[in-house]
Amino acid sequence: MSIKRLDELTIGMVLASDLKAEDGRPLFMAGIELGERHIELLKRVGVKEIDVEASVLDLSEETLREIEDYVRDFFLYVDPDFPPCIEMFKIALDLTAQAVADGWDLPDPSQRRAENVEHMEDLFTKGMGSPDTIVKHETELSSFPDIYFRIREILEDESASADRIAQVVGTDMSLSAKLLKLVNSPFYGFPQSIDSISRAVALVGAKELSTLALGISAINYFKDIPPELVDMKSFWRHSITCGILAKVLAGTQTGLSPERFFIAGLLHDVGQLIMYKKLPYASTEAMLFARENSIPLVEAERSVMGFCHTDISKPLLESWKFPEGLSNMVNYHHNPMEFPNPLEPAIIHVADTLSNAVEISQGGMYVLPNLDPDAWELLGIDPSALDEAVAEYRKQIDIIINAFF
Numbered sequence: 567m568s569i570k571r572l573d574e575l576t577i578g579m580v581l582a583s584d585l586k587a588e589d590g591r592p593l594f595m596a597g598i599e600l601g602e603r604h605i606e607l608l609k610r611v612g613v614k615e616i617d618v619e620a621s622v623l624d625l626s627e628e629t630l631r632e633i634e635d636y637v638r639d640f641f642l643y644v645d646p647d648f649p650p651c652i653e654m655f656k657i658a659l660d661l662t663a664q665a666v667a668d669g670w671d672l673p674d675p676s677q678r679r680a681e682n683v684e685h686m687e688d689l690f691t692k693g694m695g696s697p698d699t700i701v702k703h704e705t706e707l708s709s710f711p712d713i714y715f716r717i718r719e720i721l722e723d724e725s726a727s728a729d730r731i732a733q734v735v736g737t738d739m740s741l742s743a744k745l746l747k748l749v750n751s752p753f754y755g756f757p758q759s760i761d762s763i764s765r766a767v768a769l770v771g772a773k774e775l776s777t778l779a780l781g782i783s784a785i786n787y788f789k790d791i792p793p794e795l796v797d798m799k800s801f802w803r804h805s806i807t808c809g810i811l812a813k814v815l816a817g818t819q820t821g822l823s824p825e826r827f828f829i830a831g832l833l834h835d836v837g838q839l840i841m842y843k844k845l846p847y848a849s850t851e852a853m854l855f856a857r858e859n860s861i862p863l864v865e866a867e868r869s870v871m872g873f874c875h876t877d878i879s880k881p882l883l884e885s886w887k888f889p890e891g892l893s894n895m896v897n898y899h900h901n902p903m904e905f906p907n908p909l910e911p912a913i914i915h916v917a918d919t920l921s922n923a924v925e926i927s928q929g930g931m932y933v934l935p936n937l938d939p940d941a942w943e944l945l946g947i948d949p950s951a952l953d954e955a956v957a958e959y960r961k962q963i964d965i966i967i968n969a970f971f
């Protein structure tokens with residue numbers, strides 16, 4: 567926000583906070599765009615200063631150049647002439663410029679450099695431990711909560727009644743609360759408030775609600791990862807961003823259930839969480855390697871460990887008996903064209919790349935992985951659809967993060 571004198575106001579500026587007259591009378595609400603009529607009225611009532619949203623137009627040429635250089639560094643691996651990449655670059659540039667206008671300082675490049683990781687100890691030293699043995703170690707040690715498997719059963723059972731779903735989900739208070747927050751958010755946009763799981767099942771659909779419940783109960787499994795290993799807040803923010811974008815992109819195709827894409831997006835990097843748990847030293851090394859050499863994180867994992875997070879998610883999701891269609895979206899999000907039926911993983915692939923572009927303005931640390939042109943072509947959409955997806959994401963992200971954490 568920025569404080570402007572009355573003579574500095576121009577048409578189109580947006581009010582950053584509610585405006586009151588000197589006698590306390592409310593004048594205008596935050597968020598309105600100032601027109602000629604508003605400015606005239608403000609002059610008449612004698613308001614001296616008003617708080618408007620910071621404008622990118624106020625940034626100096628030099629700052630804009632710095633922003634462009636900063637953003638460009640993240641696009642080293644994508645084809646600069648490929649239309650969706652040009653669109654993603656524009657999106658990242660706009661969001662970063664807005665963040666700077668709002669007072670965000672461009673991070674110093676030194677912030678992307680090494681920190682001390684010597685104290686960390688891996689359960690498996692480099693060269694030992696294949697994805698399979700690592701996952702086996704994890705799944706033998708701790709099991710999923712019972713509720714996950716009960717929902718899994720319902721998902722498999724075509725004849726499960728809405729009542730039964732409501733009954734099973736209803737036994738877990740925290741899961742029910744999260745689901746209700748989600749279905750009451752603008753994500754669904756139902757006009758009336760939904761106050762029970764059975765009502766949610768009726769409105770969202772039995773399969774759809776069970777899919778959401780399954781994904782959310784899986785997330786709970788990771789709630790105890792120590793924060794010193796990884797910034798869990800950024801991890802889940804990236805995952806939720808990918809989930810929202812994947813859901814919106816799935817909506818551009820016919821016949822796809824958006825809930826499945828939200829959940830696949832939410833869990834797409836789940837293999838990384840097992841890496842952080844089992845190989846904290848090597849995964850931190852991979853993160854630092856990616857930052858220092860400006861290479862995508864997935865490439866750094868392969869260089870440091872010899873495998874990447876989707877190699878881990880394959881045996882992991884299999885042992886959880888995660889629904890196959892969802893698992894494929896997760897497991898192939900970095901190489902969708904290697905999957906025989908690539909449209910679904912391709913949607914997660916595009917959503918993930920776009921999530922990385924969006925995160926540049928939030929202090930994201932990693933360069934974008936390359937966007938597979940064949941995967942993009944499969945979606946058959948115009949690059950401007952990316953802009954629309956991001957607009958939708960901006961409306962929903964804070965509400966959905968609040969619903970989950």
Ligand SMILES: [Fe+2]
Nearest residue numbers: 834835899900
């Ligand atoms: Fe990934």
Ligand SMILES: [Fe+2]
Nearest residue numbers: 804834835918
């Ligand atoms: Fe990702």
